[in-house]
Amino acid sequence: MDIQALRKEPLTVYGDGNQTRSFQYVSHLVKGLMRLMEGKHVGPFNLGNPGEFTMLELAQVVQETVDSNAKIEFRPNTEDDPHRRKPDISKAKELLGWEPVxxxxxxxxxxxxxxRQRIFDD
Known part of the structure; x- marks a missing residue:
């Protein structure tokens, strides 16, 4: 969606946009993986972000951040799209002392x- 907004394209939301996803800054994932590799505990560990956003909320945050005039375009959802994704990171918090911040x-x-730098400064 970020790239769509930067290119002044409509933001695509599939279905009604109420399916949830969790987003994480990649540096947090790397820190979690490093704690796992350097520690004494073995997996599996969920190193996701338990903060949930609906896809419609994501589109609205992208609008607020990138382009308040961006249009949201709804398209039919795929049959296999999971409705909810919310990772349980309790094991990572307890044993690794890790959580995204x-x-x-x-x-x-x-x-x-x-x-913006990658798209427009090349």
Whole structure:
């Protein structure tokens, strides 16, 4: 969606947009993997982000962050699209002392800045 908004394209939301996803800054995942590799515990560990956003909420946050005039375009959902994704990171918190710390609203502007450089500065 970030790239669609940067290119002034409509933001695509599949289905009614109420399916949830969790988003994570890649540096948090790397830190979690490093703690896992350097520690004494063996997996499996879920290193996701338990913060849930509906896809419609994501589109609205992208609008707020990138382009308030961006249109949201709904398309039919795929049959196999899971309705909810919310990782349980309790084991990672307890045994690794790890959890993501940057929220979607805080991390998205950094991601947009990076995408702008990649798309328009090449």
């Amino acid at each position: 940057v929220s979607l609203r805080d991390g998205l502007p950094c991601t947009v800045f990076d995408f």
